[in-house]
Amino acid sequence: MLKIDNLTVKVLDKTILENFNLEINDGEIHVLMGPNGAGKSTISKVIMRDLNYEITKGSITYNDKDLLKMNTTEVAREKISLISQSPMEIEGVTNAEMLRTVLNDLNEMPANVLEFNRNLVKICQKLNIPESFIHRDINYNMSGGEKKKNELMHLFVLQPKLVILDEIDSGLDIDALNLVANSLKEYYEENHPSMLIITHQPKLLEILKPDYVHVLKNGKIVQSGDYNLALEIFKNGFGASIMSRNDLHE
Numbered sequence: 001m002l003k004i005d006n007l008t009v010k011v012l013d014k015t016i017l018e019n020f021n022l023e024i025n026d027g028e029i030h031v032l033m034g035p036n037g038a039g040k041s042t043i044s045k046v047i048m049r050d051l052n053y054e055i056t057k058g059s060i061t062y063n064d065k066d067l068l069k070m071n072t073t074e075v076a077r078e079k080i081s082l083i084s085q086s087p088m089e090i091e092g093v094t095n096a097e098m099l100r101t102v103l104n105d106l107n108e109m110p111a112n113v114l115e116f117n118r119n120l121v122k123i124c125q126k127l128n129i130p131e132s133f134i135h136r137d138i139n140y141n142m143s144g145g146e147k148k149k150n151e152l153m154h155l156f157v158l159q160p161k162l163v164i165l166d167e168i169d170s171g172l173d174i175d176a177l178n179l180v181a182n183s184l185k186e187y188y189e190e191n192h193p194s195m196l197i198i199t200h201q202p203k204l205l206e207i208l209k210p211d212y213v214h215v216l217k218n219g220k221i222v223q224s225g226d227y228n229l230a231l232e233i234f235k236n237g238f239g240a241s242i243m244s245r246n247d248l249h250e
C-alpha cells in the first residue's frame with residue numbers, strides 16, 4: 001500500500017506540492033487529474049525518487065517502508081514502475097540488455113534465456129510493435145507513440161505491483177490507444193496491481209474503470225470522487241467541477 005502524507009515538494013525554491021495526501025491500497029486504480037502545471041508529473045517523479053525535487057515536509061511509505069530513504073533503484077526493487085510523460089532516450093543500451101540486467105537484479109531472470117526471448121517476442125506481438133524493438137536502444141530515435149509502447153513492453157516484462165502511468169495515452173493513434181488500454185486492462189486482470197493513472201483523456205478510464213478520481217490544483221488535491229467525477233470533468237472542465245465542490249461547502 002502507498003501512503004503519501006502531508007507532502008510538500010519544492011523545485012528551485014518554488015513550492016509545487018503542498019500538504020499533498022494520497023493513499024492507494026493494493027489493487028486499487030486511482031486517477032489524478034488537474035490542469036497543466038498542477039503538479040501531477042511531479043508527484044510521479046517524487047515517488048520514483050527523482051532528486052531534482054526537494055521534500056521539505058511529509059512522508060511517503062510503501063508497504064510501511066520509507067520510500068524517501070530509498071534511491072530510484074531501490075524503489076524499482078519494490079516493484080514500482082513509472083511510464084513517464086516524456087520517456088528518456090538511452091543511446092547505447094538495448095531494451096533486452098536493460099531488461100535482462102533488471103530481472104537479474106530482481107532475481108527474476110528466467111534460467112533459460114530462450115524463455116526470456118520468447119516472452120519478449122510475445123509481448124511485442126501483443127503490443128503490435130516490431131520484434132526488432134527488442135534489440136533497439138531504449139526509446140532512442142523512436143516516435144512519441146512508439147516510446148509509450150516500448151515503455152509498456154518494459155512493464156509487461158517487469159510486472160510491477162504499483163504502476164504509475166503519466167499520460168501514457170498522449171501521442172498514441174486511435175488504434176494504438178485502444179490496444180494499449182486493453183493491454184493494460186488485461187495486465188490489471190491478471191496481476192491486480194495498484195495503479196496511479198494521470199490522464200487528460202477519457203479513453204483509458206472508459207476501459208480501466210478507476211476506483212477513485214482526484215483533482216489536483218495548485219499542488220493540493222481539491223476534490224476526490226469516483227469515476228463519475230472524471231466524467232463530469234471531461235464534460236464540463238475543471239472550473240465547473242471545482243466550483244460545484246465549493247458550493248457544497250458553503
Ligand SMILES: Nc1ncnc2c1ncn2[C@@H]1O[C@H](COP(=O)(O)OP(=O)(O)OP(=O)(O)O)[C@@H](O)[C@H]1O
Nearest residue numbers: 011012016035036037038039040041042043052085
Ligand atoms: N525540474 C523542474 N524544474 C523547475 N520547475 C519544475 C520542474 N518540474 C516541474 N516544475 C514546475 O512545477 C509545476 C508542475 O509541473 P508538473 O510537470 O508536475 O505539472 P503537470 O501537472 O504534470 O502538468 P501537465 O498536465 O502539463 O503535464 C510546473 O509549473 C513546472 O514548470
Ligand SMILES: [Mg+2]
Nearest residue numbers: 040041042085
Ligand atoms: Mg505532467
